[in-house]
Amino acid sequence: MSRTVTVGLDGSPESRTAAEWAAREARLRGLPLRLVHVWEPVTEPMAQDPLIGVATRRHWTERIPREAAGELRLRHPGLEVRSEHQDGFPGEVLAAVAEDSELLVLGSRGLGRIGGHLVGSVGFSVLSRAGRPVVLVRSGWRPDGEGAGGPVVLGVDTTAPDDAVFAFAFEQAERRGTAVRAVRTWSMPPYYVYGFAADPTFDREWAGQEAAALTEALTPWRQKYPDVRVTEECGYGSASLQLVEASHDASLVVVGRRRRPASFGTHIGPVTHAVLHHATAPVAVVPHD
Numbered sequence: 001m002s003r004t005v006t007v008g009l010d011g012s013p014e015s016r017t018a019a020e021w022a023a024r025e026a027r028l029r030g031l032p033l034r035l036v037h038v039w040e041p042v043t044e045p046m047a048q049d050p051l052i053g054v055a056t057r058r059h060w061t062e063r064i065p066r067e068a069a070g071e072l073r074l075r076h077p078g079l080e081v082r083s084e085h086q087d088g089f090p091g092e093v094l095a096a097v098a099e100d101s102e103l104l105v106l107g108s109r110g111l112g113r114i115g116g117h118l119v120g121s122v123g124f125s126v127l128s129r130a131g132r133p134v135v136l137v138r139s140g141w142r143p144d145g146e147g148a149g150g151p152v153v154l155g156v157d158t159t160a161p162d163d164a165v166f167a168f169a170f171e172q173a174e175r176r177g178t179a180v181r182a183v184r185t186w187s188m189p190p191y192y193v194y195g196f197a198a199d200p201t202f203d204r205e206w207a208g209q210e211a212a213a214l215t216e217a218l219t220p221w222r223q224k225y226p227d228v229r230v231t232e233e234c235g236y237g238s239a240s241l242q243l244v245e246a247s248h249d250a251s252l253v254v255v256g257r258r259r260r261p262a263s264f265g266t267h268i269g270p271v272t273h274a275v276l277h278h279a280t281a282p283v284a285v286v287p288h289d
Contacts, residue, residue: 004034006101014107022105032080091125151181158213162288165256179229240274247279
C-alpha cells in the first residue's frame with residue numbers, strides 16, 4: 001500500500017478531533033488520509049443480543065468511517081480520503097496498519113492543564129508496538145486554538161541523540177513554516193552534590209558543558225534545514241516538566257521512544273509517559289534504535 005497518514009477512528013469526539021488533525025497533516029505532506037475503524041470481537045452472549053449484537057455493531061463499524069470520511073472531504077476539498085474497517089483487537093490492528101503509513105494519529109482525552117492527557121490502553125498498546133511515528137491529539141485541540149502556529153518543541157537527549165527524532169521535528173517545522181524549540185534538561189548524580197559546596201563554579205561549568213552538547217547535537221540539523229529557526233533551552237531540572245510547560249505554546253511536541261523488547265507491559269520511558277499525559281499540544285512519539 002502506498003504511504004498515507006492514517007488515523008484510528010472509533011466515533012468518539014477524541015478520534016474525530018484526531019481525524020481533523022490528520023487531515024491537515026495529510027494535506028501538508030501531499031498524501032492520502034486513511035481512516036481505520038477496528039471492530040473488536042465480542043463474546044457469544046453479546047453477539048446474540050439484538051441491541052448490541054453482530055448486525056448492530058457491524059452497521060456502526062461501517063457507518064462511522066464512512067460518515068467521517070464524507071465530513072472530511074467537505075472540509076478539505078481535493079484531499080483523498082479512504083475509509084475502511086478491520087476486525088481484530090485495536091492495539092494490534094492499528095500498530096500493524098501504522099507500518100504502511102507515514103504516521104499514525106490517535107485521539108486522546110484531555111482534561112486541561114491540570115488533568116492533562118488520558119491515554120487509554122489502546123493508545124499505549126499501539127505506542128509500544130508501532131514501528132512508525134504515532135501522534136496523540138487531545139480532544140480539545142483546534143486548528144486556531146492555543147499553540148496554533150507555535151514552534152515544534154523537540155525533547156533532546158544529548159547522551160543518545162537519534163537522527164529519526166531530530167529529522168521528524170525539523171521536517172514538521174519546515175512544513176509548518178515555524179521554528180524548532182529544542183529543550184534539554186539535565187541533572188547530576190547525588191555524589192556530585194558535594195562538588196557544589198567545594199567549588200561554587202562547578203554548577204556553571206557543568207551547565208556550560210550541557211549547553212555546548214545541545215548546540216553540537218543541533219548543528220548538523222541547522223545546516224540541513226537553514227530556513228528553520230532554532231531556539232535552545234538547556235537547564236537543570238525535570239525533562240517532563242519542562243516539555244509539558246513548553247507544550248502550552250507549541251503546535252507539536254516531539255519525543256523519542258527507544259525500541260526495546262518487553263516480556264510484558266508497555267515500555268515507552270518515563271519522560272514520554274509524562275508528556276503524553278500532561279502536554280496540551282499534540283504529541284508525536286518517534287521510535288528509534
